Amino acid sequence: MKAKDISGQAPGGKRTKLAEALPLDTPFVVQIFPIYACNFKCGYCIFSVEKAKRQFISDQIVMDLGLYKKAIDDLTTFPHKVKVLRFVGIGEPLMHKNIVEMVKYAADKNIAHTVEILTNGSLLTPAMSDTLIAAGLNRLVVSLQGTSAEKYWSVCKARIDFQEFIGNLRYFYEHRSQTQVYLKIVDCALDGKEDEKKFFATYGDICDTIAVEHAVPIHSGVEFDKVLKQKDISVTQFGLPVKDVKICPQPFFTLQINPDGKIVPCYSFEYPGIMGNCKDQSVCEIWNGKQFRHFRRAMLEGARNASKLCANCNIIKYRLFPEDALNSDAARLKKFYEA
Numbered sequence: 605m606k607a608k609d610i611s612g613q614a615p616g617g618k619r620t621k622l623a624e625a626l627p628l629d630t631p632f633v634v635q636i637f638p639i640y641a642c643n644f645k646c647g648y649c650i651f652s653v654e655k656a657k658r659q660f661i662s663d664q665i666v667m668d669l670g671l672y673k674k675a676i677d678d679l680t681t682f683p684h685k686v687k688v689l690r691f692v693g694i695g696e697p698l699m700h701k702n703i704v705e706m707v708k709y710a711a712d713k714n715i716a717h718t719v720e721i722l723t724n725g726s727l728l729t730p731a732m733s734d735t736l737i738a739a740g741l742n743r744l745v746v747s748l749q750g751t752s753a754e755k756y757w758s759v760c761k762a763r764i765d766f767q768e769f770i771g772n773l774r775y776f777y778e779h780r781s782q783t784q785v786y787l788k789i790v791d792c793a794l795d796g797k798e799d800e801k802k803f804f805a806t807y808g809d810i811c812d813t814i815a816v817e818h819a820v821p822i823h824s825g826v827e828f829d830k831v832l833k834q835k836d837i838s839v840t841q842f843g844l845p846v847k848d849v850k851i852c853p854q855p856f857f858t859l860q861i862n863p864d865g866k867i868v869p870c871y872s873f874e875y876p877g878i879m880g881n882c883k884d885q886s887v888c889e890i891w892n893g894k895q896f897r898h899f900r901r902a903m904l905e906g907a908r909n910a911s912k913l914c915a916n917c918n919i920i921k922y923r924l925f926p927e928d929a930l931n932s933d934a935a936r937l938k939k940f941y942e943a
Contacts, residue, residue, distance in 0.1 A: 605808030607787070611815040612843035614925050615745070615786060616688065616718075622853055623933035627940040630682040631891060634716070635860040635871070636675070637693025638667045638700040644724050644760035646749060648792060648819045650694060650873050659874045661694055663864040669702045671883060672709070675861050678887035679715040689716035693860065694873060698727040704735045711740025718742045724749070725773060726764055733776040741783050744776065746811075748789040751802045759793045770806065777810040787811040792819040817841050820922035823873055840922045850906050852920045853928040855899055859891060869899060872919055876911035901941035904934045 620632070640662050645651045650658060679686065689710050691697040698721070700706070710719050720743035721736070728746075736744070749759040753766040777785050787807045794800050800816060808814055820841050838846055855869035862868065865883040867890050868875045877899055880890035890896060899910060907914040930937065 605804055605814075607808045607811045607814040609804070609815065610786075610813045611817070613815075614842065614927075615788070615813070615815065619925055619927040622857060622928045623930055623937065626856055626933075626937055628857060629892075630684040630686060631857060631859050632687045633690060633858040634679065634686050634688070634887075635690045635692050635858065636667070636672070636706070637662070637695070637860055637862045638672070638691055638697050638703065638706065639695045640665045640693070640863055641699050642694075642696045642724075643699065643726060644696070644749070644762045646760040648790065648823075650823050653823075661873070662862045662866070665863060666700065667861075667863040667865075669705065671865050672702075672706055675865075675882050675887055676710050676713050676715060678882060680713055681886065681888045682715075682891075685714070686716045688718045688720060690720050690722060692722040693862070696724055696727070697721050698723050698732070704732070704739050707736060707741050708739035711742075720745055722747065724760075726762065726769065728772050728776060730772065730775045730779075733772070733779060737776070737779060737781050737783050743784045743786065744780075745786045745788070746773065748787055748803075748807065749793050750789075751794070751799055751806050755793065755795075770810070773807070774810045777812075784813070785811040786813045786815075788815045788817055790817050790819040818843060820918070822919045822922050837922075840924060842923070842925070844925070846921060847924065847929075849920050849924055849929070849931070851903055851930040851934055852907050852910070852914060852917070853924075853930050854920060855896070855903055856930070857928075859887070859896075861887070869896065870919070871923075872913065872917055874913050874917075876913040876917075897941050901938065904930070904938050904941065 642651045697703055707719060710716060719741055721741060722745045725746040750756045753764055756762055756764050789803055794803060818839055818841050820837055840846055854871060860868050861882060865881045867879045867882060869879055879896045880893060903910040
C-alpha cells in the first residue's frame with residue numbers, strides 16, 4: 605500500500621495547542637458551505653432525515669458566486685492567512701456549478717495555507733479533476749461509503765458504477781501534481797476485519813493518506829441505534845478516548861459561512877447562534893465582533909451557559925483533539941473576551 609494509514613490521528617497533521625494561541629486575530633479554519641444539497645443519503649448523516657424534520661439550515665440552497673467572492677475578499681483583511689479554507693457543510697460541494705471557479709478564486713487570493721474540499725467523490729470526473737488541480741486545490745478529502753456498489757447502496761442509497769468510481773479516484777491521484785489526496789471511511793460502512801482489509805487493498809494505492817474513522821452519535825434526528833448497532837462509542841470519530849468536554853473549542857478557532865451568508869461558530873447542524881451575515885458585514889468584523897466575543901465568553905463558563913443547544917451537543921465530545929481542550933485554561937482566557 606502506497607498510502608500512509610493515519611487512522612487514530614488528526615487528519616490535518618500536528619495541531620497547535622489552542623489555549624496557548626488564543627485569542628486569535630485570524631481564524632485557523634474557515635468553512636465554506638456552498639450548497640445545501642447532496643446526491644447521497646448516508647444513514648449516519650442528516651440527509652437520512654426528512655427535510656421537514658431538520659432544524660433551520662439556510663435561507664438559500666446555493667451560495668451566490670458574488671457573495672462567495674465578497675467573503676473571500678473579506679478574508680484578505682485578516683492579519684494572517686487562515687490555516688485551512690474548507691469547502692464542506694451540509695451537502696456535496698461538487699454539486700455547486702461554480703466550485704472550480706470558487707477554488708481558483710481562493711487560491712489566487714492566497715488567503716489560506718490549505719484550500720481543501722470534503723466530498724463523497726461520486727461526481728469527480730477526469731475533466732473536473734483536471735480543472736480542480738489546475739485551479740490550485742491543495743487537498744482533496746473523499747468520504748468513502750464501502751468497498752462495492754452493493755455496499756454503497758446499503759449505506760447511502762446511491763447507485764454507482766464502482767469500477768468507474770475507482771477509476772476516477774485513480775485518475776485524480778495520478779494527475780494530482782501538488783494536491784494531496786486523503787481517502788477515509790467510517791467503520792459502519794465496513795463489514796468486519798476482512799472488509800477492512802479489502803478497503804485498504806482497494807483504495808490504498810490511489811491516495812497519499814488513508815484512514816478508518818468511527819461513526820459516532822453527533823446529529824440529532826439520525827437513528828444512530830440502527831446505524832451503530834450496539835457499537836462501542838467510547839472512542840471519538842478519530843479513535844481517541846472520549847473525555848468530558850466542558851468547553852467547546854470550535855468558536856475560538858473556526859467559523860462557517862453558510863449559503864445565505866450567515867456565519868455560525870461551529871460545525872453543529874443545529875446552530876447555537878448566528879454571529880452575523882457577511883452580506884452586509886465583513887467576515888473580519890464578525891470574527892472580532894461583540895456577538896462572537898460574548899458567545900466565546902459564555903462558552904468559557906461552560907457549554908451549558910453558551911446555549912441550550914451547546915448544553916446537549918455531542919459533536920465536540922466525539923471530535924475533540926487533546927490539543928484543543930480548554931477546560932483547564934478557562935479562567936486565564938476570560939479576560940480576552942470581556943464585553
